[in-house]
Amino acid sequence: MRMTFMHRISYNPHRPTGLHVDAETTAAFTSPDIQAVHLSLEEYCPTPLIELPGLAARLGLGRVLVKDEAHRFGLKAFKALGASYAVSRLIKEQFAAEGRFVALAKDFYRQTDLIRPGQFTFCTATDGNHGRGVAWVARKLRQHAVIYMPKNSAVARINNILGEGAKVTVIDGPYDDAVRQAAHDAETNGWTIISDTSWPGYECIPRWIMAGYLTMFREIHDVLTKADRIDAVLVQGGVGTLAAAASWYYNIENPTHSIRLIAVEPVTAACLKASIDSPGGEPRSIHGESNTIMAGLNCGTPSPTAWPLIKQGFAAFMTVSDDICIRAMRTFHYPYAADPRIISGESGAAGLAGLLSLCEDTTMSAVRDKLGLGRTATILLLNTEGDTDPESFGRLVRST
Secondary structure, three states: OOOOOOOOEEEOOOOOOOOOOOHHHHHHHOOOOHHHHHHOOOOOOOOOEEEOHHHHHHHOOOEEEEEEHHHHHHOOEOOHHHHHHHHHHHHHHHHHHOOOOOOOHHHHHHOOOOOOOOOOEEEEEOOOHHHHHHHHHHHHOOOEEEEEEOOOOOHHHHHHHHOOOOEEEEOOOOHHHHHHHHHHHHHHHOOEEOOOOOEOOEOHHHHHHHHHOHHHHHHHHHHOOOOOOOOEEEEEOOOOHHHHHHHHHHHHHOOOOOOEEEEEEEHHHOHHHHHHHOHHHOOOOOOOOOOOOOHHHOOOOOOOOOHHHHHHHOOEEEEEOHHHHHHHHHHHHOOOOOOOOOOOOOOOOHHHHHHHHHHHOHHHHHHHHHHOOOOOOEEEEEEOEOOOOHHHHHHHHHOO
């Protein structure tokens, strides 16, 4: 069957020769304790970096590598990397200001008596994975969690959060409305917001969340040899926190060569692409309701703390349709040749959806050449989630 591609791509006209980052962001990303905090979690284990030579050959590429976050902490998604680090920094800063003892980063999640039970109520908005990560951290520390979700949130994702002992409130509106409601109720009730998107006056914790994602990229670097070269990384969009971490890592922390970063978003929720297309490349919101199966990327507004890193560090921004995303999920699940199977949820497969669009659409040959996606290129994909909604996964992947 011939696939109809419904994508758009924009090149970044605002990319400078080097990144200029404010002192607060630099301090968050250069903190020496990020991986130490994660190592203090008993569930910590580096997730696998999987090579798919059969897929690479089929797409006319040198190598395709997939960082498989479906194995992270038993939660089937990467988001708890950010939540766990941000909560540790929050408590460390608060205790230090009060002159109280603060556990070393390597011991933080090992000292179960560090905080008295119920001292904090953590609050956030989520489409599923970030909220579950916050609830998981709260349960580990014997704290409360209140999670706000947009309408039409999958029952399985709601139950995942409830299973961590959190309270879930589903609002009658999209993700951005859930963010506003969570912020309002947290201020009213004295709760602590652990949001992965920022707004004026609330920037510190989102920076720590972005910094927590660096562990993922450092794990990738740890298993690559000096001879390995990554030419392009396709990164999921959303509010931009993961993309910002990728920009920092590949442009500042490990700028071994000019890697091309490509943001991938749903056609109906492409706030990063809308921003790069705006006059001056300033942040723009997508208004109205968006319907996409990529729930974790169904976000209408870029995070202000993430956008400067994305604007300066990404080469291109592209959109993908739901049908191509389903095709990508199936490609991971029914691999080519002897490639291993990868369980990838709707948002997790977005990067591969972008790669399929670029490599299989005959009208994209000039784009492939411009981005260097040739027969010797090594492409990195991030499988950011597994089957976090098993019913939807089964329906989309196994249906004919």
